Amino acid sequence: MISVQEFLLRTRVEHQSLEAWIHAGWLIPPQTEPELAFSDVDLARAQLIRDLRDDFGVNDEGISVILHLIDQVHGLRRSMEALLNELRGNREDGD
């Protein structure tokens, strides 16, 4: 688990932005009690949000849409991969 301090340092994001991102539901910290803590996934996701905002000039509404679509694409890729692995496995067994 990653503390808030470390998280801010590694993502180079301001505390206020972090609060806003959590509020918007873009980041959902896996631990809120007794104190806020984050996982590696949250870290990578925050860096993506920062890239979108700082480098690409995407506004808040745009970021919500992009995150949602990216998560869907990832879900699809993942199941596609699982499906292909399964089909390959079946074929080898048949030989």
Next chain:
Amino acid sequence: MSDDPYAILGVKREATQDEIRSAYRALAKKLHPDLNPGDKKAEEKFKEVSVAYDVIGDPEKRARFDRGEIDASGAERPRERYYRDFHTAGAQDHPYSTAGGFADFMENEDILSEILGRGEGRARFRIRGQDVHYRLPVEFLEAVNGATKRITMPDGATLDVVIPPGTNDHQILRLREKGGPGIGGAPPGDALVEIEVGPHKLFTRKDDDIHVELPISLPEAVLGGKLDVPTPAGSVRMTVPKGANTGRVLRLKGKGVPRRDGTRGDEYVTLKVVLPDRLDPEIEEFARRWQAGQQHNPRRGLEA
């Protein structure tokens, strides 16, 4: 691969910083690894472009590069793992992944198990269950002070939701593995509970601060005194100074909304002088006789 950062970004050597930035943005949008999860080439190109932008995107470094003081490799800042790296099939399930993109295919799971289950029912095909969204209305004070709420799910099961103190309106709480069932032994999805905080008859909330209006009597306004003031954590005694007027705001430090770090916001008390419903003759008589009061003009400077 070209070594010239100007060529990589496709800008002229005399381009302005603005032109360089927009060239970088245009390329980065196309090449960012998180937007091209399956494309290795894009990642390589993105690295080149980032390094080039690191050098000539910064006016000082650019000047040093133009003078030949630093080379084109500049200073590549080590990048941590990309978001997409958490989504490969081998990786652990994580809370943001969603089956929303294909949930409709999964409704008829029989077909899949028929196709995939030929090898003596091995279930290597695993898909994490879908996240389920709920809305949960909570009362103002429950959100401020924390509470445990029970929700009933569509299948009749109940779920206890712990509302942490200081929860915001529209905040989403994630309950691990309380969502839809997984396929092939994969874990269930999560329940995402959006909190809707209701209004309160006395308090309003601004971030971590509580605002409240406190009616005071005329004698209390004139003479001051110690008064009981409601706060989310019960009433506290507050000293009202002599001559406190309507609109005067007093702060009760640390009587606001609890924060995650253990501190609390403040409560702001706005005073409101209230005359009795029925004026008694004594006060009328006093107002008539009061010389200084006749001369006092609170509307001075109000002329439009």
